[in-house]
Amino acid sequence: MDSSWESSGNIPSLELSSAAQLPDGSTCLASSEDGAYLGLGHAHGLSVWRACPPVCDAEWLQDELEITSIQMTGAAEAAYLLGTVDDMGVARVFAFHNKSIHLLSVVNTMEDINNRSICSTFELSQGGHYGAASFSCNSACWLEIYRFPLKAWVKELAGSQTEDPDSPYVSVKWSLLSMEAKMKPPKISAGQPDVPQTADFLTFCLAQDVDTRHQQRDGQKGKTMETPEGPRRCTQHFLLPCARFHDDCTETSRPELPVAVCLWWSGSHNLLQYELQKASTKKKSTDAPPDVLLPNAKRILCSAVSGCTRYIALGLDDAVVCVWDRKCGSPLSVLAVAADGPFFRMHFVDNWPVSADDSQTFNAAQVHLLVTCKSGDIHAVTADRGMQSCSVLLLKRPEDSADLPSVTVLLPFLHCLMLVVQRSGKLHLHDVINNKSVCLLAAPKAHLIASPCKPVFTLNIKQQTLYIRGDQGHSSSSTEINHSRLLLLRFGQCEVLKPYVVTFPHYSHNKTQSFATLEEACNQYLQQRTLSVHERNKAITQTWKQLQERRDDAAS
Secondary structure (H helix, E strand, O other), X not given: OOOOEEEEOOEEEEEOEEEEEOOOOOOEEEEOOOOOEEEEEEOOEEEEEEEOOEEEEEEEEOOOOOEEEEEEEEEEOOXXXXXXXXXXXXXXXEEEEOXXXXXXXXXXXXXXHHHOOEEEEEEEXXXXXXXXXXXXXXXXXXXXXXXXXXXXXXXXXXXXXXXXXXXXXXXXXXXXXXXEEEEOOOOOOOOOXXXXXXXXXXXXXXXXXXXXXXHXXXXXXXXXXXXXXXXXXXXXXXXXOOOOEHHXXXXXXXXXXXXXXXXXXXXXXXXXXXXXXXXXXXXXXXXXXXXXEEXXXXXXXXXXXXOOOOEEEEEEHHHEEEEEEOOOOEEEEEEEOOOOOOEEEEEEOOOOOOOHHHHOOOOOOOEEEEEEEOOOOEEEEEEOOXXXXXXXXEEOOOOOHHHOEEEEEEEOOEOOEEEEEEOOOOEEEEEOOXXXXXXXXXXXXXEEEOOOOOOOEEEEOOOOEEEEEEEEOOOOOOOXXXXXXXXXXXXXXXHHHHHHEOOOOOOOOOOOOOEOOHHHHHHHHHHHHHHOHHHHHHHHHHHHHHHHHHHHHHHO
């Protein structure tokens, strides 16, 4: 790997390598979980590349079809699924097998151009068992969950090898995917009557969510607006098994298979959860109530799920962070952050170190988050069931708007390091524990990071490599073509980063403990309360001391 060391003050600089030329109009990159392949979307279709060395293995081309979003996951041995969305809002499922790309299904066909459903996001679950697609049509919006016939597709892919190997497209009648569930946001109608006191808790929370949205709208305009609002955005996460008791689910038999999907709609206070196994029995009703509802006092702005999916973090209005524990069905912590502006995104930090002092206290349920604000501030948040929940300002809002972060992503193969991409095109790695910049990442000479406000990049976890698109040439002349290049950096080969390399990336909460009986669960809870009694008494004493000081200050 070609690398050079430069100095910007006391911070070293690493130069990315130019690996290969990319197709014109490359818009998105994705990496498979095993690190073997890269998926690339561009202005004329998509292609699959070997990750090491970067070489194109297969292409699927179609004129005037621009892929704007791509995701790649392993479905079987030497078989991968790709989920894509194009610039017209059409979602597709592809398979890569035996150096060929096959179109398995078009999720939303455009039969009527005037009444077409536009896909905004399309997410595949790890392993390719399910897919979730967000749609909008005129002022309506909804989420559809699909189950993929993986076993049938694998057999059909194996049978397709008998076709002409020189033909780029194989005429195979692929098995159809099935829609398991369709969810719509709560209906919002002007002048909705009050919910009676006899209503159940689920109906009450959903109705309060609708009423709150009306109050915000009416308060801004001073009167009720009868014009329809734009489509609401849906954010969803697939959830793995997380049982309180051994009999609650079959997590020992298929721990990698998602059992539920949680979602929230823009403007909503409620986090909704639907069980996938029950979806088919509900006859795909759009009005089917959620299986679990987690209410919040403030409007949800962003969300994240831990590696084991036991914990769901929500960034709320008024700079409030709420972390829900799926196993207990209650919040792990609710914390107010001294943030300058609303939340924008959040990430779980799974490799947070445990000091010798912390190991003696009650921190079994402690989780760590990074929360990014729209202002550019980044906060480190510690959520704990005891009294240790706190937040620290990690990166302060930059003075120059060009230095605002457009991307912040944690590197699981580097110990508590975060990649920050700024709008100006600058890249650097930040140590979230010691709150310092570790090194700068620079493009090769005569190259620039392409579209830094929305960079085209992916992280290969297995290969510990960053792949990012760079544009060659600095000329502003419209007649000169700036060729796109695939730039890469192998973090494990950089001396300055070797102290941070995680040999076996682990997740401190991946293995969740289940109990055989309710009595065992209660005993465990009481033991944890006993271990934390000293800490809680100390926190109560400190709180009373602060209240007395404030009273004395007010009296004087």
